[in-house]
Amino acid sequence: HNDLVFDVFAGVGPFVVPALMVGCTVYGNDINPESFKWMTINLKNNQPKKSSNQYYVFSLDGREFLQTIVLPRIENYQQEIKNDNEKKWCLSNNKIVILMNLPEIALTFLDVLSEWLSTNIEEKEQWILPIHIYCYTFSKADNRDEDIRMRLKSILPNINNEQITCRFVRQVAPNKDMMCVRIILFNKKNADEILSTEKTNNKDEGEEEEEVPAKRFKQDSSE
Structure with a gap:
C-alpha cells in the first residue's frame, strides 16, 4: 500500500494493475503498441473509484524508460520524503519497486543502474525508502543461483x-528454468535482518507473483 511501482516491461498490466488496486502509484511501460493500449484500458477499468493513487503509462524502450522516467522520479520522490517530516513518518515502512519481466534480456538492462549508483553517493545514502528490483531471467546452469549471481555482478x-535473492519461478523447457532475482538497494535494515526474513518473504512473494493475472483483475481483451 502506497508503494511506488515501476514496471519496465508491463505488457497488458498483470503486475501494475493489481498494484494499483491495492493502493500503489504505478508507472507502466511497454514498447509494444497493442500491449500499451490494453495496459491503459486495464488500468482505467480497475482503478478503485475512491483511490487517490494514480497510474502513468508509457510506450518507450525499456532502457529509455529507466533513464528518463524511473531514475529521475525516484530521485525526486526520495528527496520529497527526506525533506518532509510528515511524509518521512507516514511512508517510512514503504518501498520503491522496479519490475523487469522480460526473462530473455531483462538482466542486460540493469547496466543503466551501474553508472547511476556511482554518482551522488552521499546523497543517496540519506534516502529513506529502499528500492526492490525484481528481474526475471532464464538459467540452464547446474547451479542456477550461482549462475545468476555471477551474471548480475558482472x-x-x-x-x-546480502542484497541478492534468487527464486525459482518455473521450468520453461528441459534444463531451462525461469528465475526471479531480487536486488535490494538502500535498505536501512542490516544484513542479519534481511537474511532472517528471507525465507518468509520469498514464500509470500512467490505465491503472489504466480497467481494467474486474469483472476486478479478485470482484463478487457475485446475490441
Missing part, C-alpha cells in the same frame, strides 16, 4: 550477496 559489480 553488470553491477558493487552489489553484495
Whole structure:
C-alpha cells in the first residue's frame, strides 16, 4: 500500500494493475503498441473509484524508460520524503519497486543502474525508502543461483550477496528454468535482518507473483 511501482516491461498490466488496486502509484511501460493500449484500458477499468493513487503509462524502450522516467522520479520522490517530516513518518515502512519481466534480456538492462549508483553517493545514502528490483531471467546452469549471481555482478559489480535473492519461478523447457532475482538497494535494515526474513518473504512473494493475472483483475481483451 502506497508503494511506488515501476514496471519496465508491463505488457497488458498483470503486475501494475493489481498494484494499483491495492493502493500503489504505478508507472507502466511497454514498447509494444497493442500491449500499451490494453495496459491503459486495464488500468482505467480497475482503478478503485475512491483511490487517490494514480497510474502513468508509457510506450518507450525499456532502457529509455529507466533513464528518463524511473531514475529521475525516484530521485525526486526520495528527496520529497527526506525533506518532509510528515511524509518521512507516514511512508517510512514503504518501498520503491522496479519490475523487469522480460526473462530473455531483462538482466542486460540493469547496466543503466551501474553508472547511476556511482554518482551522488552521499546523497543517496540519506534516502529513506529502499528500492526492490525484481528481474526475471532464464538459467540452464547446474547451479542456477550461482549462475545468476555471477551474471548480475558482472553488470553491477558493487552489489553484495546480502542484497541478492534468487527464486525459482518455473521450468520453461528441459534444463531451462525461469528465475526471479531480487536486488535490494538502500535498505536501512542490516544484513542479519534481511537474511532472517528471507525465507518468509520469498514464500509470500512467490505465491503472489504466480497467481494467474486474469483472476486478479478485470482484463478487457475485446475490441
